[in-house]
Amino acid sequence: MSEVxxxxxxxxxxxxxxxxxxxxIEVVSPHTEEVIGRVPHASRADVDRAVAVAxxxxxxxxxxxxxxxxxxxxxxxERIRDGIAARADEIARVISSENGSPYSWSILAQAYGPMMIxxxxxxxxxEFAFEEHRAGALGPILVRREPVGVVAAVVPWNVPQFVAAxxxxxxxxxxxxxxxxxxPETPLDSYLLAEIVREAGLPEGxxxxxxxxxxxSEYLVGHPGVDKVxxxxxVPAGKRIMEVASRNLTRVTLELxxxxxxxxxxxxxxxxxxxxxxxxxxxxxxQACVAQTRILAPRSGxxxxxxxxxxxxxxxxxxxxxxxxxxxxxxxxxxxxxRNLDYIRVGQEEGAKVLIGGGVPAxxxxxxxxxxxxLGGVDNRMRVAREEIFGPVVCLxxxxxxxxxxxxxxxSDYGLSGSVWCxxxxxxxxxxxxxxxxxxxxxxxxxxFKGPFGGYKQSGIGREFGPxxxxxxxxxxxVHLPAGYTPAASAEAGQEA
Numbered sequence: 001m002s003e004v005x006x007x008x009x010x011x012x013x014x015x016x017x018x019x020x021x022x023x024x025i026e027v028v029s030p031h032t033e034e035v036i037g038r039v040p041h042a043s044r045a046d047v048d049r050a051v052a053v054a055x056x057x058x059x060x061x062x063x064x065x066x067x068x069x070x071x072x073x074x075x076x077x078e079r080i081r082d083g084i085a086a087r088a089d090e091i092a093r094v095i096s097s098e099n100g101s102p103y104s105w106s107i108l109a110q111a112y113g114p115m116m117i118x119x120x121x122x123x124x125x126x127e128f129a130f131e132e133h134r135a136g137a138l139g140p141i142l143v144r145r146e147p148v149g150v151v152a153a154v155v156p157w158n159v160p161q162f163v164a165a166x167x168x169x170x171x172x173x174x175x176x177x178x179x180x181x182x183x184p185e186t187p188l189d190s191y192l193l194a195e196i197v198r199e200a201g202l203p204e205g206x207x208x209x210x211x212x213x214x215x216x217s218e219y220l221v222g223h224p225g226v227d228k229v230x231x232x233x234x235v236p237a238g239k240r241i242m243e244v245a246s247r248n249l250t251r252v253t254l255e256l257x258x259x260x261x262x263x264x265x266x267x268x269x270x271x272x273x274x275x276x277x278x279x280x281x282x283x284x285x286x287q288a289c290v291a292q293t294r295i296l297a298p299r300s301g302x303x304x305x306x307x308x309x310x311x312x313x314x315x316x317x318x319x320x321x322x323x324x325x326x327x328x329x330x331x332x333x334x335x336x337x338x339r340n341l342d343y344i345r346v347g348q349e350e351g352a353k354v355l356i357g358g359g360v361p362a363x364x365x366x367x368x369x370x371x372x373x374x375l376g377g378v379d380n381r382m383r384v385a386r387e388e389i390f391g392p393v394v395c396l397x398x399x400x401x402x403x404x405x406x407x408x409x410x411x412s413d414y415g416l417s418g419s420v421w422c423x424x425x426x427x428x429x430x431x432x433x434x435x436x437x438x439x440x441x442x443x444x445x446x447x448x449f450k451g452p453f454g455g456y457k458q459s460g461i462g463r464e465f466g467p468x469x470x471x472x473x474x475x476x477x478x479v480h481l482p483a484g485y486t487p488a489a490s491a492e493a494g495q496e497a
Contacts, residue, residue, distance in 0.1 A: 004039035005094075008045055011194040013035040013053035013205040020045035025184045025211055026097050030100035030330040031321055031367045037098075037188045042210035044219050047179075050208035051225035054150040054177035057205030065206050065487050066097035066175030070130070072087035074122050074267035076200050077173055081118035083196035084111060084161075090190055091161060096321040098186040099157050100257075100330040100368070103322050110189070114165035117465070120449035121169035124470055124494035133487045140481040145474040148251060149227030152220050154241070156233045157183035157332055158287040158390075159416060161393050163255075166453075167230045167466045172206065176228070179208045181220055185332055215373050224248050227475065231255070232289075235458050242461075253462035255289070255454055256389040258416030261290035261409040263431065264305060265402065267423035272443070274308045278327075280419065282316060282372055285328050285334075286392035290417035290439065290447070291460075292383060296379075296405050299398040306376055306396060308354045313394075316372045318361050330367040331391055340391035344373060347384035347395075355396070369422045380408045388414070402431075409435050415456030438463075 005027075009016040023041035028034065058477055059064055065073070084091065088111035096106045100256075130145050160182060171178050182190040190209045210220070214237075221229045228393030231241050238254040245447050262280065264273055267384035280292045290340040297305040304462040308439055331337045337360075344358050357373030378385050378395040385395050399405040409418060415437040424429045428442035436453045441448065445452055450461035462472050 026242035079200035142479040157185035260417040268421035273421035
């Protein structure tokens with residue numbers, strides 16, 4: 001992006017409108033440290049307008065978005081998916097320019113990933129029982145799932161389009177209207193999404209996009225016109241959102257941080273495990289809530305595993321995020337770079353050893369880079385093992401036996417992801433059953449958009465993806481029917497949310 005991308009208007013109800021205020025967000029490249037874009041900073045008055053428009057779109061009568069037949073909503077969803085596919089390369093390049101994600105990551109997670117999320121949400125909705133008749137204890141009943149209403153969807157800077165799709169796809173398919181709040185670090189890609197959604201034919205009023213800082217975001221999630229908040233981000237921010245939303249008893253889904261453990265059992269295929277851990281531990285420059293940032297190695301094989309990991313980390317290509325060969329790019333802000341360097345220092349003060357990395361790459365004269373770093377000899381009580389660093393800093397922790405490995409894996413305030421690497425898949429499944437975390441992988445690392453995704457403990461509340469994710473944007477209603485009632489056959493049965 002050689003030219004500065006300038007956007008002078010906000011997207012409210014799908015239309016470009018002048019902002020109420022004059023404040024501007026400047027987007028800075030983490031690679032060049034130069035301004036690459038400017039967008040309006042939404043104000044409280046803009047939030048009020050967007051909430052009013054969203055409420056009107058939800059309530060305005062039988063022809064409103066939530067009361068359209070499901071297939072009409074799905075047709076719009078399919079066109080959104082196709083629009084993302086048509087502009088995949090552009091989306092990936094804009095996001096890599098905004099947040100430093102390697103292009104190879106962005107094209108997968110920010111373009112192809114959202115396409116898969118929309119596809120999975122569409123398929124899930126076609127199988128979902130929006131209405132069902134039951135034989136009640138006192139007579140026949142009809143159970144309906146109806147859209148929750150106006151949704152505030154707050155997305156982070158690390159995977160903005162991935163998370164936007166995770167929230168928008170089920171919310172819009174359910175029949176909700178949505179106010180999408182991008183991070184001030186990465187608002188440029190949201191304007192591409194606005195163009196795609198508008199071209200897909202989403203009705204007026206159903207989607208607004210408001211880039212803003214924490215203060216305006218708090219006003220949005222506490223707005224009495226908002227029926228549900230879906231947030232992805234840090235634990236402190238999630239706690240604050242829960243507190244603010246509770247004033248109106250607003251429903252919340254919170255997908256928060258992680259400190260996930262990858263357990264290498266003694267019979268693991270180390271070639272396979274180490275190769276996979278490079279992508280699952282250092283993905284997106286380590287700026288991923290599901291990253292496997294604690295690697296648990298048997299003490300008997302610790303030295304060999306450490307040597308293999310050091311060689312693999314040393315081979316990671318660091319540099320310009322837009323270069324297709326880059327595997328690790330810069331961190332999103334100077335603040336995030338300093339946070340990582342501080343944690344590396346703290347880890348050493350606590351007794352951990354820098355096995356590789358630990359500083360700023362000498363070859364990078366500009367940009368907010370941190371070397372891919374492996375800390376060895378880490379005790380799980382250390383801050384670097386307990387706190388989310390959110391960067392390319394990974395802890396190697398020795399364990400005595402399998403029971404000790406399970407104890408360490410579970411000894412965390414978080415419970416978002418994890419993996420086990422072993423010779424026997426059935427044994428790996430047994431390990432998975434014992435680790436308290438929302439997503440787990442055996443001899444692989446994956447997220448499946450047909451299955452529920454979310455966290456235990458401080459990693460969050462609620463689930464995204466699959467029928468569980470769709471259900472989180474729906475309210476359940478029971479309709480009591482007279483004795484002897486027999487439901488009439490209908491081609492439309494279950495087809496309206």
